[in-house]
Amino acid sequence: MLAAAGCVGISKPEGWGGPARADDLLLASTAKGELSALDLNPETGDQCDNSTDDDEDDRVNEGCPKVGDKAESGRACENDTNDDTVDDIADDDKVNDGCPPWHWTFPTGDEDPEIDLEAIYGTPVVIDDTVYLGGYSGDVYALDLETGEPVWPRPFAADEPIIAGLATNKSETALYVATDDGSLHVLDPQTGRETVEPFDAGDSIWAAPLLADGVVYVAAVDGKLHALDAKTLEPEWDAPFEADQGLISDPVLADGAIFVGGLDRALHAVDAATGEEREGWPFEADNWFWGKALVDPDRPDTVYAPNLDGRLYALDTETGEEREGWPFEAEEPLRSAPVLAGEALLIVDRGGNVYGLDPEAGTPNWSAPAALGKTVLSNPLLLGDEVLISAQGGDLFRVDGTAGGVVEVVTP
Amino acid sequence: MSASATQARPRPSVGNLLMIGVIVTIVGAFVVLTPGRAWNVLLIQPLINALLLLTNLVGGQFGVAIILFTVLLRVVTVPFTLRQLQSTRAMQTIQPRMQEIQKKYKDPKRRQEETMKLYRESGVNPLGCFMPMAIQMLVFIALYRALAVVVGGSPESLVGLSQRIYSWSYLSEAIPLEQSFLWLELGRSDSTFILPLMVGVSTYVQTRLAATPAATAQQQQQQQMMTWMMPLVLVWITMALPSGVGVYWVVSNIFSVFASYWVYGRRLSWRTLLPTGTTTEPKRPSPKMQANVPEEAEEPAPEAEEPAPSEGQKVRSRHGKRRGKRKKRR
Numbered sequence: 001m002l003a004a005a006g007c008v009g010i011s012k013p014e015g016w017g018g019p020a021r022a023d024d025l026l027l028a029s030t031a032k033g034e035l036s037a038l039d040l041n042p043e044t045g046d047q048c049d050n051s052t053d054d055d056e057d058d059r060v061n062e063g064c065p066k067v068g069d070k071a072e073s074g075r076a077c078e079n080d081t082n083d084d085t086v087d088d089i090a091d092d093d094k095v096n097d098g099c100p101p102w103h104w105t106f107p108t109g110d111e112d113p114e115i116d117l118e119a120i121y122g123t124p125v126v127i128d129d130t131v132y133l134g135g136y137s138g139d140v141y142a143l144d145l146e147t148g149e150p151v152w153p154r155p156f157a158a159d160e161p162i163i164a165g166l167a168t169n170k171s172e173t174a175l176y177v178a179t180d181d182g183s184l185h186v187l188d189p190q191t192g193r194e195t196v197e198p199f200d201a202g203d204s205i206w207a208a209p210l211l212a213d214g215v216v217y218v219a220a221v222d223g224k225l226h227a228l229d230a231k232t233l234e235p236e237w238d239a240p241f242e243a244d245q246g247l248i249s250d251p252v253l254a255d256g257a258i259f260v261g262g263l264d265r266a267l268h269a270v271d272a273a274t275g276e277e278r279e280g281w282p283f284e285a286d287n288w289f290w291g292k293a294l295v296d297p298d299r300p301d302t303v304y305a306p307n308l309d310g311r312l313y314a315l316d317t318e319t320g321e322e323r324e325g326w327p328f329e330a331e332e333p334l335r336s337a338p339v340l341a342g343e344a345l346l347i348v349d350r351g352g353n354v355y356g357l358d359p360e361a362g363t364p365n366w367s368a369p370a371a372l373g374k375t376v377l378s379n380p381l382l383l384g385d386e387v388l389i390s391a392q393g394g395d396l397f398r399v400d401g402t403a404g405g406v407v408e409v410v411t412p
Numbered sequence: 413m414s415a416s417a418t419q420a421r422p423r424p425s426v427g428n429l430l431m432i433g434v435i436v437t438i439v440g441a442f443v444v445l446t447p448g449r450a451w452n453v454l455l456i457q458p459l460i461n462a463l464l465l466l467t468n469l470v471g472g473q474f475g476v477a478i479i480l481f482t483v484l485l486r487v488v489t490v491p492f493t494l495r496q497l498q499s500t501r502a503m504q505t506i507q508p509r510m511q512e513i514q515k516k517y518k519d520p521k522r523r524q525e526e527t528m529k530l531y532r533e534s535g536v537n538p539l540g541c542f543m544p545m546a547i548q549m550l551v552f553i554a555l556y557r558a559l560a561v562v563v564g565g566s567p568e569s570l571v572g573l574s575q576r577i578y579s580w581s582y583l584s585e586a587i588p589l590e591q592s593f594l595w596l597e598l599g600r601s602d603s604t605f606i607l608p609l610m611v612g613v614s615t616y617v618q619t620r621l622a623a624t625p626a627a628t629a630q631q632q633q634q635q636q637m638m639t640w641m642m643p644l645v646l647v648w649i650t651m652a653l654p655s656g657v658g659v660y661w662v663v664s665n666i667f668s669v670f671a672s673y674w675v676y677g678r679r680l681s682w683r684t685l686l687p688t689g690t691t692t693e694p695k696r697p698s699p700k701m702q703a704n705v706p707e708e709a710e711e712p713a714p715e716a717e718e719p720a721p722s723e724g725q726k727v728r729s730r731h732g733k734r735r736g737k738r739k740k741r742r
Contacts, residue, residue, distance in 0.1 A: 011560075011569035121567065163567055204588060206567070221588050245584055263584050288574050288584075308574045335571055350571065377571065392568075 013136045015119030016335070017165070018379035019390050022126040022145055024057065025103065026381075030394040033117040035124060035133050036102040037148060038396075039063050040383075049095045051079045063101030071098025104148030106141070115139075122165025122208055123379060127172045127189050134162035140177055142192060152192035158185060165208035165250070167216075169230055176216060178205035184218055184233065199233040201226060203246070210251040210258070212272070219247035219260050225270055237275035243268055248288065250337075252303075254295035255317045259303050261289020267305045267313070269320060280320040285309055292337035292379060294345075299359065304345065306334035312347050314362060326362040330355060331369075337379040339387055341401025346387050348376045354389065356404050366404035372397050430491055438550070451554070452576075459558035460576050467586040474586075475593025478559070478656055482663040489551055490671070497675040502536045509534075552664070556657065562589065563599055563656035598656035605651070607658040612647035614665035619643065621672040 017035075019028035026038040042063020047054040051061075061077045068084050068091035076083040077099035084091035107115035117135030124133045130151055134140045138158040142151040160179040167176040174195065175187040182201040185194055203222035210217040215236055218226045223243040227236040245264035252259045257278055261267040266282035267289050283305075291306035295317065302323060305313045311327035312334060332351035339346050344356040344365050352372035356365040374391035381388040389397045397406055441450045466484075467477040486493070509530055517523040531537070561573055570587070577583050591599045595606065602608060619639050650658040 011566045011572070013566040014568055016568070119566075245581070246588065263587050264581065265584070286579060290571070290574075308571065333571065333575060377568065 013119035013121075013161075014392055015121050015136065016377035016392070017120035017133070017390070018123040019381040019388050019396070020124045020126055020131070021381060021383070022131065025145060026388065026396075027124045027126070027131055028388075028390050028394075028396055029120045030102070030105070030396070032394070033119050033135065033137075034105055034107065034394075035120060035131070035143070035148075036105040037131075037145065038102045042101050048097065048099075049080060059103060061096035061099045062103075064096045064099045066098030067094045068092030068097065071100075072096050073098070073100060103146075106143055106148045106150075108148075117141075118161075121163045125166045125168050125175065127168055127175075130189065132166055132168075132175055132189065134158070134166050134177055136161045136163070138162060138179065140166070140175075140187065140192070142189065154192075156185070156187055156192045156194075158183065163204075163206045167209040167211055169211045169214075169216075174230065176209045176211065178207075178209055178218060180204045180206075182220060184209060184216070184228070186233065196231070196233055199226070199228060206246075206248045207260070208250045210253060212253045215272075217251050217253070217258055217272075219249070219251050219262070221246035221248065221263075223247055223262065223264070225251065225258065225260055225268075225275070227272070227275060239275065241268070241270045241275045241277065243282075248290050250292040252293045252295060254303065255300050257317065259293045259295070259305070259317075261293070261305060261307075263288050265289070265307075267293065267303075267315070267320075269303075269317065278318070278320070280318070283313065283315055283320045283322075285311065285313065287333070291335050294338045294340070296340050296359065302359075304338045304359075306336065306338060306347060308333040308335065310334060310349065312338060312357070312362075314359075323362070328355070328357055328362045328364075335377045336389075339380050339382050341382055341387050342385045344401045346380065346399070346401055348372070348380060348389055350375055350377060352376045352391060354387075354399050354404065356401060368404075370399055370404045370406050372399075372406065455551075455554035456558050456561070457576050457578075459555055460562055460573070461578050461583055463558060463562050464577065464583045464586040467589060468582060472586065472590050473593070474589040474591065474598055474656070475596070475659060478598070478659050479663050482555075482660050483667060485551065485555055486664060486667040486671075493668070493671045494675060497672060499537070501675060502534070506530060506534050506536055555660070559657055559660055560654075563654045566599075593655075593659070596655040596659070598659070599654050601651055601653060602655045602658065607655055607662070608647045608650040611650045611658050611661045611665070612643040614662050614669070615643040615646050616640075618665045618668045618672070621669060 014032050015029055017029045019026055021027070021040070024040045026040050028036060028038060030036040039057065039059060039062045041055060043054050043061055044064070048061050048064035053060050070084045070086050070091045072083050077096050080095055082090065082093060082095050084094070084097065107117070117137050117139065119136040120133055121136065122134055124131050126145070129145045131143050131145055132140065133143070138160050139155040140158065140162070141155045143149065144151055156177070158177060158179045160181040160183065162177065162179055164178040168174065168189070172189065175189045177185040177187060179185070182203050182205055184199040184201060184205065186196050187193065188195050199218070201218055201220040201224065203220045205218060205220050207219040211230060214230050216228050216230045216233070218228065220226070223245050225241040225243070225247055228234060229236060243262055243264050243266065245262055247260050247262040249261040253272060256272055257269040258272050259267060259269055265287055266284045269278040269281040270276065271278060285307045287307055287309035289305055289307050293303050293305040295303050301317050303315050303317050305315065307313060310330045310333050312330065314323040314326040315321065316323065328347070330347065330349040331353050332349035334347060334349050336348045340359065345359040346354060346356055348354045352374045353369040354372065355369045357363065358365055372389065372391060374393065374395055376389055376391050378390045383398070385401045386398050387401055389399060391397065399406055441454050444450070445453060463477060463481050466481050467474050470476045470480065510527065513523060513526045513530065517526055561569065561576060573587070589598070591597050595604060596602055616639065619642050646661065650661065
């Protein structure tokens with residue numbers, strides 16, 4: 001029994017929060033339960049060989065590539081000396097190599113009392129100069145984008161794990177927090193206080209709320225999809241839409257329908273106005289739909305839906321029929337959402353294989369997938385023609401959407 | 413030869429055939445499918461799906477399903493459990509003579525020969541303890557792994573679970589599993605420490621009851637250390653693991669205690685649970701004492717004192733006379 005206990009690791013929450021962008025900052029979870037603000041345009045080349053803030057971002061030599069065994073850090077990055085020594089022997093001939101690319105990390109570990117977010121599942125939300133994040137611990141924090149310091153006097157304590165991502169309305173005057181006990185809270189982003197009584201969905205909420213046209217759509221694990229007034233949280237439909245089993249994928253609004261999937265192995269298309277399922281739907285697959293679907297504004301009649309059976313389905317938004325040539329079959333289950341990078345549809349599977357596909361034909365653009373060699377469950381972030389992928393454990397990868405090459409790796 | 417030893421003599425019974433069949437099946441499957449695949453397809457996945465099915469059948473009460481599942485599995489493996497306990501008991505009965513051999517023969521080769529001779533005469537197969545235990549361990553490790561996957565404790569584990577559920581939609585209805593059970597959150601460790609304590613106590617009791625008499629003082633010391641260390645380590649492990657695994661351990665231990673009682677019957681005394689006791693037979697002197705006392709003067713272990721029977725006696729006893737007596741005594 002001891003051997004069994006020793007050999008079997010019980011999975012603990014690690015988090016699959018995807019990265020977010022705020023101007024030149026990249027907000028990503030680079031370690032379990034931590035959020036870091038990274039410089040999207042770090043100093044390079046000769047800029048690293050001096051003690052000047054060449055890119056005028058108040059940081060000196062941030063993100064300079066590491067070449068030796070030992071990286072420089074702290075004050076060592078702020079001079080033009082090669083400080084790298086291992087046992088008093090020069091480690092390399094580069095100045096300021098390996099200086100960290102992040103501006104700050106939260107929590108720092110020095111807080112009193114200690115802050116433990118456990119894990120971060122949702123993508124952080126940025127409103128003006130503040131970033132909001134919710135932890136598996138049930139706490140929601142508002143952090144200053146520049147410094148990473150908490151803005152609210154105390155975090156909002158939901159007391160239940162936050163698995164769903166946070167959401168905000170178009171005017172960014174409200175922050176929506178859904179929890180594992182089925183509560184939907186609405187917070188004032190300025191103060192962190194609740195503005196209305198929370199809505200009780202009756203069962204866990206694992207999918208991020210969707211806001212559109214003054215309505216917040218909330219999918220719950222009891223299979224119900226609720227449409228609520230975004231201000232009052234009063235129901236908008238006569239009755240919630242009800243699937244056979246839990247709805248767990250982040251809902252997506254396109255072409256007048258909410259696309260949401262779940263444990264019933266089906267992707268549903270629910271009329272956003274009435275809460276009725278569209279005719280011809282749902283579409284059934286071989287496993288759960290947990291990844292967020294994608295509808296390209298340039299191709300509004302097609303919804304791309306990743307499934308844990310390892311297939312990416314392309315479906316007609318009206319009829320629910322599969323597009324010809326689809327689905328695309330990946331090597332491993334698909335939890336991450338697909339993204340369109342230029343003319344390529346990018347999808348990454350759990351095994352870290354990144355595929356570039358023709359969005360029309362569903363055929364691979366590259367001769368082989370870009371292998372990251374890490375488990376990936378988070379949603380990628382589009383950065384021009386590149387995508388930024390956050391792997392479990394905190395490694396960050398930039399993948400070229402055109403050629404499929406891994407451009408850069410940031411290891412925390 | 414002692415009556416008990418004769419009773420424990422391996423015979424071509426259903427239990428033997430069953431055990432051999434299981435071993436052959438397992439080895440064959442592992443060869444044909446490769447070990448990793450066979451392990452998953454033949455053991456882990458069926459156990460996971462059975463657990464989900466049970467959860468649905470008991471109205472979604474995952475905690476109840478774990479208890480029921482553990483009991484069912486222990487019942488299925490009862491032939492192996494009983495066989496192991498009986499072999500242990502048989503070993504106990506020949507312990508005095510084993511100690512005598514240890515004392516009498518200093519030459520290791522001769523000692524080994526005499527020991528093997530004793531095994532032969534007594535009809536005790538030293539592997540009789542090991543094989544059933546190995547099979548049980550295999551099943552229990554599989555169950556433990558299945559529980560670890562199902563209990564999970566994180567959204568990531570659910571992604572893994574999705575790959576192991578059969579495509580029968582009824583099974584998915586158990587997801588998400590009802591984590592609340594009594595005072596526990598099955599996917600999280602028990603912050604009240606009640607469950608780790610229960611695991612520790614039940615493991616201690618079970619270990620004490622399953623202990624075999626030590627042949628040497630060193631063995632006795634090791635056994636005593638294990639009796640304490642095992643529960644303590646399990647308490648520590650349970651404090652870090654999801655409570656669902658702790659529930660499994662407690663139920664499994666309780667089942668083992670009852671199985672011990674079933675086999676040992678009246679010979680089992682709760683006094684053996686006291687830290688000073690060393691064996692499941694409370695009146696037996698410690699091996700150290702035995703070494704200084706002539707065998708004839710020893711405190712009971714009555715069957716062991718009898719002179720070795722003739723071949724004819726052996727045959728008779730194998731065919732039920734002694735067994736009948738034992739039944740009567742019970």
